[in-house]
Amino acid sequence: MSGETMLEAALPSPPLLRRVPSPAAGGGRARILAALVLTLLAPLPARAEIEPGDLTLTVTAEFNGNSAPFAREMVLLKIRGVYKQPILLEEVVQPSLANFSWTQLGRDHWSKTKLPDGQSAIAFDRTVAVFPHHAGDFVIEPFTHKLTVNDVGERRVVEVRSKPIPFPVAAWTAVTGGPDVKEPWWLPAGDVAVTDSWSPDPETVKLGETTRRIVTLEVQGMVAEGLPPRPVMRTRGILTFAGPVTRETLLTPSGPVARATYQWDVKPGVPEVIPLDAIAIPWFDTNTRTMREAEIPARQIGGGLPDREGDRAPPPVPSPLVAAAAALAAFGLGLALIGYGTGRPRLRLSAATRRSLHRAARAGDPAGFRAALEAARREVPALARIWRTRPDLAAPLAALDRAVFGTAGAPAPDLPALARALSRPEFIAALPGPERLAPLDGPAR
Missing domain, CATH: 2.60.40 (Immunoglobulin-like)
Incomplete structure (x- = not known):
């Protein structure tokens, strides 16, 4: 109802004026005139006017790295509405997005929020992922939010529109790869x-x-x-x-x-x-x-x-005669090998760890190589102690730490060569055994 309509309803109709008592009533006429003046000066019924800024809808494109995307690269559109008026019904009308593929991420989210001036409002949030089809300069047309609000007891439909968004999509200029090349696959x-x-x-x-x-x-x-x-x-x-x-x-x-x-x-x-x-x-x-x-x-x-012990089947139990013969053969072979030093035990990384080192080396990834090396140190601590004593490994390992943890631009060592060196078995002099006891007649000679 407009202000003029409300004002006309507050004024007495002409037939009512014609039914006022005659001037002979004296004081009665004065009372009627006073009542008419109070009626005209009385305040109009309160009305919740929708002012600029009460209903706002914004759409923000989140570009990765603050750079124009390439074709088929995902960009998130953050749609947010802030409304002071109570909302009865709502409907979002999305633009056609003719040059994009898109998908909505989850359901719309409604919540209460506070404005900078301290007033309470209702917040609406929706996220849409869009994927441009090809390079060019595009515009995301406005989104429209149709809102049904309560205006002094009456339903009123209001359309809130966002602003258009410039959306440039860059062309791939590198020598290899890119959205338009089928091999290798663009991902x-x-x-x-x-x-x-x-x-x-x-x-x-x-x-x-x-x-x-x-x-x-x-x-x-x-x-x-x-x-x-x-x-x-x-x-x-x-x-x-x-x-x-x-x-x-x-x-x-x-x-x-x-x-x-x-x-x-x-x-x-x-x-x-x-x-x-x-x-x-x-x-x-x-x-x-x-x-x-x-x-x-x-x-x-x-x-x-x-290499995994759990995947190995248990060995068959040999007969006593076979076990005795094998023990004698092993004893004789051990005696034969003592003089030549070929019986020395050795340490080596598992095949899975060696593959991790070589994979990081081929990829030229010092951080991945360092992570695989740390896993190797936890796997075989004795190997890590041996590596620290080898001069040919100390320098490349120190260079690796500087490349990963030092200042930016520090050169990395030759990762494939380092992976090969760390993958080789390491022979040790002897495995630690039980301590010998001194004889009863004095210290051991």
């Missing part, structure tokens, strides 16, 4: 994790047997449709049967997480040891704006038992 992400599992262990598989390999690729900031196809695993001497590929997208407040699972059944076709090379997965780090590389690790099929 922009906040992080990439690779999990590789075999059942049974490939090193225990013999000719004619089968092992199953399952590789899980988990990518932050990507939907499942954007993950690369199944990697090609092909080498001489094996038969490979590709299994199904499963893909899923997990929605989190910080963005979608895409997960793909690839599966193969592998059967050796020759009795020799068959090496499987590592499979590189290049990806673009959206945080540092650089190309990086994840890796499906190299393995071998056949060639021995795994």
Whole structure:
């Protein structure tokens, strides 16, 4: 109801004025005039006017590294409304986003908030992940929030619109990679994790047997449709049967997480040891704006038992005669080897730890190499003590620490050479044994 309508309702109608008593009433006429003046001067009924700033809707694009994104790179749109008026009904009208793929991350969130002047308000939050299709200068058109508010007992529909947002998408200018190149696959992400599992262990598989390999690729900031196809695993001497590929997208407040699972059944076709090379997965780090590389690790099929003690079958119990003969043979062999020094015990890192060192060395990742080295030190502390006494290892290990923990730009050592040196077995003079007791007739000679 407008102010003019309210004012007309407050004024007496002409028929009512014609029914006022005659002037002979004297004091009665004065009372009627006074009542009419009070009616005209009385305040109008209170009305909650919607003022500028009472209903606001903003959309913010969060560009990774404050840089223009590349095609197919995720950008989060943060949509926030702040409303002083009580909301009865609401509906968000989203622009077409013709040049983008998009997905909403979770449900809308409503909460109470305080304005800078201390007034209470209602906050509305929605997050949308968008993926531009190609390079160019685009504009995110306004979002519209249709609100039904209570205006002095009457429902009123108000449309609150955000401002348009400039959205530039950069063109890839590097020599290799990029969104428009099919090989290698373009994978922009906040992080990439690779999990590789075999059942049974490939090193225990013999000719004619089968092992199953399952590789899980988990990518932050990507939907499942954007993950690369199944990697090609092909080498001489094996038969490979590709299994199904499963893909899923997990929605989190910080963005979608895409997960793909690839599966193969592998059967050796020759009795020799068959090496499987590592499979590189290049990806673009959206945080540092650089190309990086994840890796499906190299393995071998056949060639021995795994390093894990739990995977080994218990040895058969020999008969007493066989055990006695073996003991005599071992005793004689030990006597024969004492003079030549070939019976010295040795220490060596496990195959899994050696693979971690070589993988970090090939990737040129000093921090990853240092983390694998720390795990190696915890695994075999005696090896770490030996390394510290070797002059040829002291200098590269110190250079590695300076590259990881020192000032930026410190050169890293030759990581492949260092990985090879640390992977070699170390011979020790003798294993510590029990302390000898002095004879009864005096100190030991």
